[in-house]
Amino acid sequence: MRLKAAVFFLGFWLVDEPLRAQGQLGRFINKVLNDTSSAATSKLLVFPTAGYAPETSVEFGIRTFSLFYARKDTAINRLSEINLYTFVTLRGQFGGLLENAAYTHRNKYFFLGRARYQQFPLLYYGIGPATPSDHPVLVNSSYFQIRQRILRQVAGNWYAGAEVDFQDIRRVSFESEGKPNFLVPEGAQGSRTTGLGAALVFDDRKNVLNVRRGQFLETAILWFGPGLGSDYRYRSLILDGRLYRPLGRNNRVLALQVAGTFLTGTVPFNNLGLLGGENLMRGYYLGRYRDKNVLAGQAELRWLPFGFSKRWGGTLFAGLGTVAPRPAEFRLNQLRWAAGGGIRFLFFQKKDVFLRADLGITREGTGFYVSLGEAF
Secondary structure, three states: OEEEEEEEEOOOEEEOOOOOOOOOHHHHHHHHHOOOOOOOOOEEEEEEEEEEEOOOEEEEEEEEEEEEEHHHOOOOOOEEEEEEEEEEEOOOOEEEEEEEEEEOHHHOEEEEEEEEEEEOOEEEOOOOOOOOOOOOEEEEEEEEEEEEEEEEEEEOOEEEEEEEEEEEEEEEEEEOOOOOOOOOOOOOOOEEEEEEEEEEEEEOOOEOOOOOOEEEEEEEEEEEOHHHOOOOOEEEEEEEEEEEEEOOOOOEEEEEEEEEEEEEEOOOHHHOEEEOOOOOOOOOOOOOEEEOEEEEEEEEEEEOOOOOOOOEEEEEEEEEEEEEOOHHHOOHHHOEEEEEEEEEEEEEOOOOEEEEEEEEEEOOEEEEEEEEOOOO
16 A cells, blocks of 8 residues: 555644644644534644655655635635645655635636645656556656636636646656666656646536535646747647536435546656546556546545434545547556545534545555545
8 A cells, every 4th residue: 555645644733813822632622623613714724644655755744724715705605725735754855735726705716726846756657558567667856836727707607717837847867777678758857848728617616625516617728838938849638527416315425527638749757647646546646657648537426424423424436547648549448447435524514524534446556545625
């Protein structure tokens, strides 16, 4: 089991205002686990984490979640989330990830994106749908990315706007000793890419961390080229469709997702489409499979919560996905499967936000994931 993808909770702090004194730990923990403040109250959740992976050794981090409604209006506005994760390893590696899904008043503007910086190794299995799972190459680098969408409501639940994707990878080295047939990929010396484009989004979800009914559809196209300061010229098309429907009682939800990435041109290895991770195809290492074209789908049945409990719930999920150099080369016999289940704990009772712990199973192994909010 890979434990780097896992996040183990060592403790929690729920910050409404600065703590005036230390102590009274029992009452504080009770306040965290039994938060019954109104849904309109903004919350800042901070907790330490730890994990382990062979390429990084022991990893320690801090996760910070900010949950809020614009102007504290829960009737009109949707729940917004800002998530910051910073970490350091015993080998001196470090990094940070900032993710946002924030709405302004009356949901007029929607800011959706991420920024990350990392100095730690990743595993490179090669490019294509048939790469072997054993003996991946270790890649060391310094990596920075900003991907942000700035969307404006144009009609009802439709949003349109600009999208930018900037990636810079430097000081790249492949530890490929003992692999005489290793093919150095495009971008192995480092690269800088800048893409600019447009996005069209349909979004009628009320709570992006736990959707009980709704739809989400994103279509985005970006152009990368020297005129934008990019070392490579290529085009990216991104599709992401999600559907959520309650089943019978309000606590049961069926969630479906289909996602695709389609690239044309000369693309460096770190910008290729990736399969795996904590959100889609759970159980596979993020980047276990990579190529210019990625197509994946998943279904999840959620009990939020179970009928016999007010706070505890669970999920069952399964997914299929594959990669290919061109869309015409997708093959059914190269589909990879992932399945698993998880438990849920209703952490913010008034905001209907659950803490999740998922175990993903694949033909190559398992992955364990813990986070706040659902995978998609």
